Amino acid sequence: MRNFSHCLRGFAILIAGTTIAASAHAADLASDTAELVKRGEYLARASDCVACHTAAHGKPFAGGLPISSPVGTIYSTNITPSNEFGIGHYTEQQFSDALRHGIRADGANLYSAMPYTSYSVFTDDDVHALYEYFTFGVKPVDQPVPKTSLPFPLNIRASMKVWNFLFLNKDTFQPDPHHSVEWNRGKYLVQGAAHCSACHTPRGFLMQEETSLELAGGQVGAWYAPNITSDATSGIGSWSKEDLVDYLRFGRVRGKAQAAGSMGEAVEHSFQYMSTADLEAMATYVKSVPPIHDSTDDTSRFSDGATSSELAALRGRDGVKSANDAHPTGSELFQANCASCHSAQGQGSKDGYYPSLFDNSATGSRNANNLVATILNGVDRTTTAGQAYMPGFGGNPDDINALSDEDIALLGNYVLRHYGNAHATITVQKVAEVRKGGPSSSLVALARAGIGAAGAAMILLLAYVTVRSRKRRI
Ligand code: HEC
Numbered sequence: 001m002r003n004f005s006h007c008l009r010g011f012a013i014l015i016a017g018t019t020i021a022a023s024a025h026a027a028d029l030a031s032d033t034a035e036l037v038k039r040g041e042y043l044a045r046a047s048d049c050v051a052c053h054t055a056a057h058g059k060p061f062a063g064g065l066p067i068s069s070p071v072g073t074i075y076s077t078n079i080t081p082s083n084e085f086g087i088g089h090y091t092e093q094q095f096s097d098a099l100r101h102g103i104r105a106d107g108a109n110l111y112s113a114m115p116y117t118s119y120s121v122f123t124d125d126d127v128h129a130l131y132e133y134f135t136f137g138v139k140p141v142d143q144p145v146p147k148t149s150l151p152f153p154l155n156i157r158a159s160m161k162v163w164n165f166l167f168l169n170k171d172t173f174q175p176d177p178h179h180s181v182e183w184n185r186g187k188y189l190v191q192g193a194a195h196c197s198a199c200h201t202p203r204g205f206l207m208q209e210e211t212s213l214e215l216a217g218g219q220v221g222a223w224y225a226p227n228i229t230s231d232a233t234s235g236i237g238s239w240s241k242e243d244l245v246d247y248l249r250f251g252r253v254r255g256k257a258q259a260a261g262s263m264g265e266a267v268e269h270s271f272q273y274m275s276t277a278d279l280e281a282m283a284t285y286v287k288s289v290p291p292i293h294d295s296t297d298d299t300s301r302f303s304d305g306a307t308s309s310e311l312a313a314l315r316g317r318d319g320v321k322s323a324n325d326a327h328p329t330g331s332e333l334f335q336a337n338c339a340s341c342h343s344a345q346g347q348g349s350k351d352g353y354y355p356s357l358f359d360n361s362a363t364g365s366r367n368a369n370n371l372v373a374t375i376l377n378g379v380d381r382t383t384t385a386g387q388a389y390m391p392g393f394g395g396n397p398d399d400i401n402a403l404s405d406e407d408i409a410l411l412g413n414y415v416l417r418h419y420g421n422a423h424a425t426i427t428v429q430k431v432a433e434v435r436k437g438g439p440s441s442s443l444v445a446l447a448r449a450g451i452g453a454a455g456a457a458m459i460l461l462l463a464y465v466t467v468r469s470r471k472r473r474i
Pocket residue numbers: 043044047048049050051052053067074075076077078079086087095098099104105109110111112113114115119130148467470
């Protein structure tokens with residue numbers, strides 16, 4: 001008996017011991033998973049998955065955001081772990097194939113509106129962390145999204161295979177031993193998660209990124225993502241590393257630039273959440289990108305213009321207009337619509353909340369696209385530094401603030417002549433184009449001309465245009 005009870009006790013201790021060990025193991029596993037989920041969440045933020053995969057006023061990641069392209073609307077999909085409507089049934093391999101190679105679980109190709117060409121550099125570890133996050137860290141939303149149905153031949157997803165064959169680099173990131181760990185981390189983030197080049201690198205005829213012109217500037221829908229190579233005149237060679245870190249975190253650098261449009265969104269939804277170490281790493285890499293000089297730039301866009309005012313001349317008038325003076329002048333339009341914030345002489349407010357209109361990349365650039373886009377769409381960006389808000393003047397014609405294309409050209413040219421780059425001009429056609437959402441691609445022209453199969457295959461690539469015309473979420 002003694003022996004038996006001894007045995008029993010021993011058994012109990014054994015069981016208790018195993019349970020303790022097992023729960024310790026479970027706790028380890030749980031904290032490993034929690035750690036991975038956290039890392040996945042950080043990467044998802046840095047990659048801005050939510051920007052495209054959330055509809056206006058919709059649940060995060062439940063998809064349904066319409067992304068317009070000249071040939072039809074592509075809807076982002078539900079990437080919550082819902083089994084029926086989302087990616088709950090995706091294995092890690094299938095998730096990795098979608099993310100890095102643009103292949104859906106059913107084997108069909110994704111349109112490149114999903115930026116898998118940038119995400120292809122993701123390491124296996126990072127894909128794993130993202131998978132854990134989208135499996136355990138995101139709430140399933142059982143809700144369908146509208147189906148994307150582009151017209152023939154764009155509905156043949158397999159044609160993306162041709163494009164992938166030509167342009168998709170399937171290699172994950174390979175560190176360069178000649179550079180520091182920080183530089184390599186920066187390059188990995190800039191090319192992958194933060195995909196700066198998706199907007200800042202010009203695109204070729206087939207909408208592929210021109211890798212030899214890395215970060216030399218590109219049109220992104222209504223906005224122009226400027227040259228951010230290290231060239232001192234055409235690029236941001238004059239910026240310090242701290243300037244760039246501040247810009248990515250707050251969306252502005254006084255006396256240089258502000259972030260509106262898709263850059264404002266990227267700062268608000270993504271970059272401001274990145275760690276200081278990661279922002280510094282990205283700045284280190286960006287500052288090392290070889291300079292690309294545009295020979296039409298003779299001065300830096302950050303150093304153009306000076307304080308100026310025609311107010312005195314205006315005041316000198318008696319206020320009665322002659323018949324052929326019925327239309328307001330550029331100066332009058334400026335005083336009526338802009339001076340209240342940017343001040344009568346364009347120098348902005350003392351605290352810098354309202355920026356000066358000289359020493360400002362939006363007015364100092366030879367390409368006045370972003371001045372037009374700002375007047376039409378305004379600025380709305382919230383970071384830890386608060387909200388930067390300027391109303392847009394492009395509204396409906398019955399909106400009292402709305403300005404016509406003619407008014408904006410007149411006003412814009414006044415701003416350029418007085419505060420900005422005197423060599424730049426804004427035509428009424430340019431304003432109309434930006435109002436429409438930016439220039440359309442040469443591929444559209446090809447497609448319209450109906451040049452047959454080759455043209456048709458190319459139109460498929462138009463999906464790419466969509467990356468550049470991300471709709472606002474709000
Ligand atoms: C610039 C917009 C954009 C961003 C950013 C983006 N996606 Fe997508 N994604 C899309 C679109 C659009 C589709 C659907 C494309 C199609 O139908 O061919 C898609 C499809 C997918 C799919 C396939 C889903 C399915 O229904 O089978 C997955 C998985 C996915 N995205 C995950 C992600 C993750 C994870 C991130 C962030 C790391 C991300 N996406 C960032 C636009 C985007």
